[in-house]
Amino acid sequence: MTGREVVELIKKNVGVPWNEQSYRDTFKLGNPDSTVKGIATTVMVTFDVLKRANQAGLNMVISHEDTFWNDRDETKDLTANPLYQMKTQYVLKNDMIVWRIHDHMHAMHPDYTVVGSLRSVGVKGGEDAVMRARVYTIPETTLGEFASQVKRLTGSRAFRCVGDPKVKVSRIL
Amino acid sequence: MNETDILRRHFTLLAGALIAGRAPLDGASALTVQDVTRRIQTSLGGEWPPAGPDGFKAGDPTTPVKGIAATAMATMDVLKQASKAGTNLVITYEPTFFGRHDGPAPAPASGVAVDDPVYKAKKEFIEKAGLVIFRLRDHWRVRKENDMATGLAESLGWTKYRVAPDDVLYDIPAATAEDTVALIRERLNLRGGLRAVGDRKARVRRVLLHPGVMAPATMWQRYSETDLIVAGEVREWENTHYAADIYTAGEKRGLVTIGRVASEDPGMRACAAWLGTLVKEVPARWITAGDLYWRAV
Numbered sequence: 001m002t003g004r005e006v007v008e009l010i011k012k013n014v015g016v017p018w019n020e021q022s023y024r025d026t027f028k029l030g031n032p033d034s035t036v037k038g039i040a041t042t043v044m045v046t047f048d049v050l051k052r053a054n055q056a057g058l059n060m061v062i063s064h065e066d067t068f069w070n071d072r073d074e075t076k077d078l079t080a081n082p083l084y085q086m087k088t089q090y091v092l093k094n095d096m097i098v099w100r101i102h103d104h105m106h107a108m109h110p111d112y113t114v115v116g117s118l119r120s121v122g123v124k125g126g127e128d129a130v131m132r133a134r135v136y137t138i139p140e141t142t143l144g145e146f147a148s149q150v151k152r153l154t155g156s157r158a159f160r161c162v163g164d165p166k167v168k169v170s171r172i173l
Numbered sequence: 174m175n176e177t178d179i180l181r182r183h184f185t186l187l188a189g190a191l192i193a194g195r196a197p198l199d200g201a202s203a204l205t206v207q208d209v210t211r212r213i214q215t216s217l218g219g220e221w222p223p224a225g226p227d228g229f230k231a232g233d234p235t236t237p238v239k240g241i242a243a244t245a246m247a248t249m250d251v252l253k254q255a256s257k258a259g260t261n262l263v264i265t266y267e268p269t270f271f272g273r274h275d276g277p278a279p280a281p282a283s284g285v286a287v288d289d290p291v292y293k294a295k296k297e298f299i300e301k302a303g304l305v306i307f308r309l310r311d312h313w314r315v316r317k318e319n320d321m322a323t324g325l326a327e328s329l330g331w332t333k334y335r336v337a338p339d340d341v342l343y344d345i346p347a348a349t350a351e352d353t354v355a356l357i358r359e360r361l362n363l364r365g366g367l368r369a370v371g372d373r374k375a376r377v378r379r380v381l382l383h384p385g386v387m388a389p390a391t392m393w394q395r396y397s398e399t400d401l402i403v404a405g406e407v408r409e410w411e412n413t414h415y416a417a418d419i420y421t422a423g424e425k426r427g428l429v430t431i432g433r434v435a436s437e438d439p440g441m442r443a444c445a446a447w448l449g450t451l452v453k454e455v456p457a458r459w460i461t462a463g464d465l466y467w468r469a470v
Contacts, residue, residue: 047421147469160466
């Protein structure tokens with residue numbers, strides 16, 4: 001099966017009409033007609049993710065975010081950039097394929113980025129969630145406690161909080 | 174009162190102001206907020222279109238001015254401090270009402286809702302306390318002096334390390350990235366806002382200061398000159414992504430984001446000092462918005 005065939009299969013199964021005008025959801029690197037040995041999905045195809053996918057024998061990487069550090073994956077100012085060259089050569093040398101799915105993921109029902117976020121912070125419900133503000137109810141806790149829970153469940157070191165840690169929390173947007 | 178009397182009265186007031194340095198003026202002769210902002214506009218020059226981001230955001234411009242506060246962002250906390258300090262003109266670099274429209278705006282603009290409770294409470298506080306809010310960003314930023322960067326350097330204690338003529342590059346005493354980050358955190362009094370990407374043990378000597386938002390093109394062009402970039406904020410899928418890839422590629426160059434507001438705060442301390450040279454009649458002070466964040470434990 002080729003990268004192109006994998007994408008065709010995705011297009012048939014997303015459950016929403018495919019928008020060919022999307023500049024985001026396209027092939028970014030590699031030969032779409034190469035044979036796919038395995039697929040890795042990731043939120044952002046960093047150089048580190050590429051290396052780990054390759055080491056795991058997965059040569060097709062499906063990324064939600066961009067490859068070249070800008071939304072349109074515009075590369076005209078990057079051709080002489082050493083990091084751009086390194087990342088590109090790594091993909092080509094290892095016969096990898098990078099394809100992005102962003103817009104259509106957010107158009108899907110449910111939007112798995114939302115469902116995934118809910119699960120990762122320990123919020124139940126929202127199986128049919130889409131990218132629209134919605135309030136979820138959780139067992140009452142404090143903001144500080146909830147923040148600790150998010151840290152424990154996601155392992156995130158980067159997230160930041162604003163507000164009184166002692167305030168009671170039960171409804172989450 | 175004839176004309177001579179009026180002139181004499183004015184002269185007396187003026188002489189009083191010169192002697193006292195700061196004159197408590199009453200009535201029609203008192204310095205108004207508008208008088209102050211006109212001085213700012215004249216001194217900085219340029220166009221001041223009514224629809225531009227700089228200008229009055231709340232309060233009555235004809236209010237006699239009692240004191241001036243400059244801040245990176247007029248948060249409710251800053252407004253309360255200003256009011257408590259008897260300061261009624263607040264000069265803010267960032268918006269007061271939570272977005273570029275600085276208040277309710279018709280669709281498709283994404284302004285805060287007219288009946289938003291936080292917006293209403295803030296507006297009400299401003300009116301009750303008799304505050305006037307004036308935004309000053311674009312015209313402050315286009316000055317020849319890059320006070321946003323040199324102000325940040327000053328807060329970090331790095332003024333003497335500046336790599337002239339560049340006003341954003343500093344050769345600081347060499348230390349690990351980890352230790353440099355700890356120093357930044359301590360000197361800027363940061364709580365939870367700072368985030369760092371890169372090798373903790375990398376040796377840092379040349380630092381680039383970029384208060385505010387750093388665009389990808391700036392990072393692509395300048396990262397190779399530096400060991401560490403200190404920015405206000407970046408988009409994760411742009412410069413954080415780039416910094417992560419630099420790290421994976423084995424380059425010893427890091428990125429630290431200290432928070433948009435925390436990065437702009439020192440520049441507004443410089444602005445308060447500048448306002449003090451422009452307006453002698455009332456005190457001008459800096460009110461720090463501070464680091465807005467805390468971290469989970």
